Amino acid sequence: MVKGVTLETEGVRAAYDDVRDDNSETTYALLTYSEDNTTIRTEKTGSDYSEVLEVLNNESGGSMRAYCFLRVTTGDEMSKRAKFVLITWIGSDVPPLKKAKVSTEKTLVKKVVEIFSCEIQTSDIEDISLDKICERIQE
DSSP states (O other): OOOOOEEOHHHHHHHHHHHHOTTOSOOEEEEEEOTTSSEEEEEEEESOTHHHHHHHHSTTGGGOEEEEEEEEEEEETTEEEEEEEEEEEEOTTSOHHHHHHHHHHHHHHHHHOOOOSEEEEESOGGGGSHHHHHHHHHO
16 A cells, blocks of 8 residues: 655754744755655755756656745845745646645645745746746735
């Protein structure tokens, strides 16, 4: 019998805490599925969100399911604030059954990634450009 997907809780929580830390340079955590599709784990963290867009927009991005927790700084020089975004990426080539499972598997991610002001689920890279995300946060 095949078990359901599990979350690598310690690694994901460490990445989540790092993104939320105002003293950290880290602005994103990219979570992906293991090769055997049994575990959601931290793929990478960093401070350049364009790296996430490159991963999701490359030739394998169409068959990926991934989650990204992102810190975006809003406001002006007098009043800067951090806003957090949870992105769920479901590539356009993901089979229908795996697409359907994302909604239940995302609940595992949300047990750790609890605080965010905006949630986006998409398969269109344009929906998660930094400009589009900032527009959504400002609404």
